[in-house]
Amino acid sequence: MQELRDRLVEAVKSSGLSQRAIADEVEVSAQAVTRWLKSGKISKENLIALASVTGVSLSWLLGQQDELLEKTSSSLLSHDIGRHPTLALPAVGMDQLGDFVAADYHPQFTGNAPYYYAINQVDPSVKAFATAVEGESMISSKPGLVTFLPGWTLIVTPNMTPRSGDFVVALVGDSKQGIFRQYVKDGHCVWLKPLNTQYQMIECTEEVLVCGVVQDVHMRGRFHNAFF
Numbered sequence: 001m002q003e004l005r006d007r008l009v010e011a012v013k014s015s016g017l018s019q020r021a022i023a024d025e026v027e028v029s030a031q032a033v034t035r036w037l038k039s040g041k042i043s044k045e046n047l048i049a050l051a052s053v054t055g056v057s058l059s060w061l062l063g064q065q066d067e068l069l070e071k072t073s074s075s076l077l078s079h080d081i082g083r084h085p086t087l088a089l090p091a092v093g094m095d096q097l098g099d100f101v102a103a104d105y106h107p108q109f110t111g112n113a114p115y116y117y118a119i120n121q122v123d124p125s126v127k128a129f130a131t132a133v134e135g136e137s138m139i140s141s142k143p144g145l146v147t148f149l150p151g152w153t154l155i156v157t158p159n160m161t162p163r164s165g166d167f168v169v170a171l172v173g174d175s176k177q178g179i180f181r182q183y184v185k186d187g188h189c190v191w192l193k194p195l196n197t198q199y200q201m202i203e204c205t206e207e208v209l210v211c212g213v214v215q216d217v218h219m220r221g222r223f224h225n226a227f228f
Contacts, residue, residue, distance in 0.1 A: 005040025005059050008050070012037065014053035018057050020200055025053045033117065052218055058146065089155070090129045097131070097178030103208060104130065105158050128157050128215070131169060131178070137194040138180055147195060148217065156212035167214040168192070172202055176209075184212065 010032075012022060017036075023030040026049045036042045042050070051058040092100045100106075105127040131154050138148035148154075154169070162168050164185035170192055172179055181192035181202065190204040202208065 003040055004042075004061070004063070005037065007063070008040060008042065009037050011050065011054040011056045011061060014056065022050070022053055026050060043150075044145070048146070048217075050119040052216075076212040092129050092131050092177035094131060094134050094169075094180070097169065097175035097211060100129070101158075101171065101209070127159070128155060129212070130155055131180075133180060137196050137199040138182075140195040141197040145195070148180070154214045155216040155218070157215050158212035160213040162210055162213050165173065168210050169212055169214070170204075170213060173207060178211070183213075198223075 015022070016026075019033045020030045023033045026033075026046055028046065032046075036046070036050075047061060048058060090100070090105075106174055111120065133148045133150050133152045133154060135150060140147040146165075154167075156169055162183040164183060166183045167180070168183045169178060169180050171177065172192070179192065179202075181194055183204075184191045184193045184201075192202040192204060192208065194201065203208070
């Protein structure tokens with residue numbers, strides 16, 4: 001199995017980006033990137049950012065996936081959006097998710113809704129949308145594990161059947177509040193699991209509707225017109 005340092009080097013090489021360009025996107029110095037590549041020591045926040053910028057899977061970087069898969073059309077985000085044709089995705093707040101689902105994920109469900117601009121490598125018919133991480137429920141309680149900070153942008157594809165371990169957005173309870181959790185199967189039960197152990201797991205019953213599977217995350221994304 002490759003060491004983390006080797007995977008960092010391969011991720012940077014496969015991206016075609018210079019170390020300076022990666023440093024600018026992650027908002028660190030070029031010297032910091034050089035240290036990562038030499039030592040293999042990197043914080044979890046910077047590791048998540050590096051995966052997003054270089055377009056590789058975080059699971060691969062962490063050694064949980066053996067092969068570095070080529071970038072596919074399902075990758076919605078660009079490290080440099082200005083160089084690529086873009087696709088306007090509806091920017092949907094968690095408090096709007098119920099109305100958005102009721103409108104069959106129609107981009108104009110709120111009239112002059114803001115948009116999040118993502119790289120145009122996806123069939124618009126999939127009705128992908130963007131939403132933002134809210135609160136601290138998905139900040140991992142265990143150091144070194146995957147975490148999601150408030151304000152990060154999630155790219156979500158509806159009408160997909162989630163697999164255990166996927167990250168999803170869902171509507172829960174009578175109020176149909178939108179939430180972001182990990183979809184976990186445990187025997188015959190299915191749960192929506194927070195990464196922060198201070199929050200409770202939610203069992204997937206008839207009162208829970210999974211609205212989509214998270215396909216990508218962008219830590220620096222901002223919604224057009226300062227939506228959040």
